[in-house]
Amino acid sequence: MADETANKELVRKVFDDIFVKHDFSAFDKYYVQEGFVQHNPYMDNGVDAIRELVAGLTEAGSTYELGFITAAEDIVMIHGRFTGYKAEPVIVTDIYRVKDGKLAEHWDVIQDEVPESRTKSGNSMFEPGA
Secondary structure, eight states: HHHHHHHHHHHHHHHHIIIIIIOHHHHHHHOOOOOEEOOOSSSSSHHHHHHHHOOOOHTTEEEEEEEEEEEEETTTEEEEEEEESSSSEEEEEEEEEEEETEEEEEEEEEEOOOGGGGSSOOOOOOTTTT
């Protein structure tokens, strides 16, 4: 359980440093520098592809809000909202594999946010700090 807690805190710190504080030094501190595996079909492997994406988000004035974070062994999943990524907010679930205290592999699922008033269930897609 201690590793899962440490892994969650690592991912939380990465998102706060990179997507909230726009501290690009976090890429060198928290990502493996050789062999980072990317499963997003629109991005190359390696840390540079993420660095470029975040630079574009920062220039566009994107903001990030954390919804929740969970972990199982070396896998961490973080759910949040990006505003400024597209015209409307998007809800993103990022999944990371942590290896030796660094982010080593990434998957993501991105959806346009639909207001709860327009969902069939009446439930929101995102609740900050859930």
